[in-house]
Amino acid sequence: MDLAKRSINNPILRPKDINPSIEGMHIECLLNPGVFQFEGKTFLLLRVAERPLQKEGVCTVPVFNERGEIEILQFKNDDPGLDLSDPRVINYKGQDYLTTLSHLRLVCSDDGVDFYEPEGFPLLTGDGDQESYGIEDCRVTQVEGTYYLTYTAVSPTGVAVGLRTTNDWISFKNHGLIFSAHNKDCTFFEEKINGNFVALHRPSSPELGGNYIWVAKSPDGIHWGEHRCIAQTRKGMWDSARIGAGAAPVLTDKGWLEIYHGADENHRYCLGALLLDRNAPYKVIARSEEPIMEPIMQYEKYGFFGNVIFTNGHLVDGDEITVYYGASDEVICMAKLSIQEILESLKI
Amino acid sequence: MDLAKRSINNPILRPKDINPSIEGMHIECLLNPGVFQFEGKTFLLLRVAERPLQKEGVCTVPVFNERGEIEILQFKNDDPGLDLSDPRVINYKGQDYLTTLSHLRLVCSDDGVDFYEPEGFPLLTGDGDQESYGIEDCRVTQVEGTYYLTYTAVSPTGVAVGLRTTNDWISFKNHGLIFSAHNKDCTFFEEKINGNFVALHRPSSPELGGNYIWVAKSPDGIHWGEHRCIAQTRKGMWDSARIGAGAAPVLTDKGWLEIYHGADENHRYCLGALLLDRNAPYKVIARSEEPIMEPIMQYEKYGFFGNVIFTNGHLVDGDEITVYYGASDEVICMAKLSIQEILESLKI
Numbered sequence: 001m002d003l004a005k006r007s008i009n010n011p012i013l014r015p016k017d018i019n020p021s022i023e024g025m026h027i028e029c030l031l032n033p034g035v036f037q038f039e040g041k042t043f044l045l046l047r048v049a050e051r052p053l054q055k056e057g058v059c060t061v062p063v064f065n066e067r068g069e070i071e072i073l074q075f076k077n078d079d080p081g082l083d084l085s086d087p088r089v090i091n092y093k094g095q096d097y098l099t100t101l102s103h104l105r106l107v108c109s110d111d112g113v114d115f116y117e118p119e120g121f122p123l124l125t126g127d128g129d130q131e132s133y134g135i136e137d138c139r140v141t142q143v144e145g146t147y148y149l150t151y152t153a154v155s156p157t158g159v160a161v162g163l164r165t166t167n168d169w170i171s172f173k174n175h176g177l178i179f180s181a182h183n184k185d186c187t188f189f190e191e192k193i194n195g196n197f198v199a200l201h202r203p204s205s206p207e208l209g210g211n212y213i214w215v216a217k218s219p220d221g222i223h224w225g226e227h228r229c230i231a232q233t234r235k236g237m238w239d240s241a242r243i244g245a246g247a248a249p250v251l252t253d254k255g256w257l258e259i260y261h262g263a264d265e266n267h268r269y270c271l272g273a274l275l276l277d278r279n280a281p282y283k284v285i286a287r288s289e290e291p292i293m294e295p296i297m298q299y300e301k302y303g304f305f306g307n308v309i310f311t312n313g314h315l316v317d318g319d320e321i322t323v324y325y326g327a328s329d330e331v332i333c334m335a336k337l338s339i340q341e342i343l344e345s346l347k348i
Numbered sequence: 349m350d351l352a353k354r355s356i357n358n359p360i361l362r363p364k365d366i367n368p369s370i371e372g373m374h375i376e377c378l379l380n381p382g383v384f385q386f387e388g389k390t391f392l393l394l395r396v397a398e399r400p401l402q403k404e405g406v407c408t409v410p411v412f413n414e415r416g417e418i419e420i421l422q423f424k425n426d427d428p429g430l431d432l433s434d435p436r437v438i439n440y441k442g443q444d445y446l447t448t449l450s451h452l453r454l455v456c457s458d459d460g461v462d463f464y465e466p467e468g469f470p471l472l473t474g475d476g477d478q479e480s481y482g483i484e485d486c487r488v489t490q491v492e493g494t495y496y497l498t499y500t501a502v503s504p505t506g507v508a509v510g511l512r513t514t515n516d517w518i519s520f521k522n523h524g525l526i527f528s529a530h531n532k533d534c535t536f537f538e539e540k541i542n543g544n545f546v547a548l549h550r551p552s553s554p555e556l557g558g559n560y561i562w563v564a565k566s567p568d569g570i571h572w573g574e575h576r577c578i579a580q581t582r583k584g585m586w587d588s589a590r591i592g593a594g595a596a597p598v599l600t601d602k603g604w605l606e607i608y609h610g611a612d613e614n615h616r617y618c619l620g621a622l623l624l625d626r627n628a629p630y631k632v633i634a635r636s637e638e639p640i641m642e643p644i645m646q647y648e649k650y651g652f653f654g655n656v657i658f659t660n661g662h663l664v665d666g667d668e669i670t671v672y673y674g675a676s677d678e679v680i681c682m683a684k685l686s687i688q689e690i691l692e693s694l695k696i
Contacts, residue, residue, distance in 0.1 A: 157577035158557025209506025223571035229505035
């Protein structure tokens, strides 16, 4: 079952459509945008994964330095301290490095289909030693007028959730890590519940437990507690290996509708839905037995990492959800879903 | 190097010294007590790990039910859905269960050496589905008159940090999970810093990162943020595989002195020290190159799980720290350390 009506313009953005952040870098992938409206336009906050142009005989690794600038480390390929056995991660003398470095970049559109880079807005890079390996997969949620940016902050000490806020997309406040390692896939709810901010997040457990979706509460958006696991992976199903929240839940007359991603043991990423109680969102009312969207198109099945549909941004207009998503970890696409059809598929 | 003066009465408590919580259970181990003073006495909050008396042909597994009572599940040994290959964890049809169940129990003493079970105090059991596999290794920290109990909450959804508070040890308030899975080894500081509660905790990461010590801040003790990793494991050293905070840091004239545990790849657990900046405790001033205490006595080298010294409770009197510790994951011991000697060993 696939409930999505894909844009005929897909992919709407490819790596070649934008320029590297600095000379000497090559854009490997565009991934998983946060989505919001600002000054009458639709904005995507893209994750841009870059790699240094490779040189013969040396292995180059990009990191953000203390000023948030890209710095390129070089290791000689014949250095016995170097381990190149994993294409995503390089190990040098016991320290892991990522082969690509992600920053976040704004593009905007008048019609939600044709996007361009607006002038005068900064790109967002890793800020400090807890983001030296990049920032990724940012959810953008507007709560009481302020934009809350929750993103994956990567560093040698782990993968955690960072928070920045802005009102004008020019100046940003960095509130540090709101969830410690290992955690990602965090989105705020658009409304407070009983006076508290609410968020979904995805800690990972190396022992008991797994890659499950949790909910937490906060009086100020910066300090979080009252954690509860609300959804686990399901053995033998499409979401058997890992699940994680997408963008902010959508308030419907049946409760909060959350579009989440699930992957199986073959790393095939599909989308499904969770319906959460309006006042007690740790209560799951219903959950998709089958995906509501799965990789079926060429651009979803083949690419940098094939068979992946991943969303963390959408716009809602009445019954219609316009989902922006990363396909095959390489290009940006869009599709429309009907809230009513998703709710019907949940058989409540 | 071992700076500890052990009690000649060690072990001061063994499993046979106290009674199982209910008939049909057997106490397998006493572990890792929280320590505090109350009404002029020294109290230990023991972790008591129990196992159901085994019956022929069946495998029994203890869990806490919704009322916090022990419930014993039975699986037939010849059930093909049962996997008994790991002595600590049983798997039945894809679900993991622990072979032992831990609750927390108070014992008290007039002299700090001879302990007995006081009357009129409840034992603490798992409360709700996030603690159904037990509660473990509780740190007790008094902040502004209230006792904060931070403990490992275990359930099928993971290993996380729970918080309860009390003023009288009769009634307790459960504040839920303050750190989501995978997390343990959490202690509060005894003083607020710049108006905030401060805690050390130990998230674990299945990918980048590892079993490292982090610090976090909270305006209310219940909601936490501003996480920072402050100490990593050190390759080739005694704390190469995992580290975790012990009891509350001790304020010295050089900064906060934290006694932590470190284990190597052979699961040998020793104690070391971290010295943290008084006003910015995410800054590490010094760290033990060698353990300040390591398993050398018979009762530390041999037992339920040998070569383990683990502390999460102590009393401070001037220069003297009386450390209560679990030895070999089976018995409770005590030793004295000098703050001055520890600081000297840090060569600052």
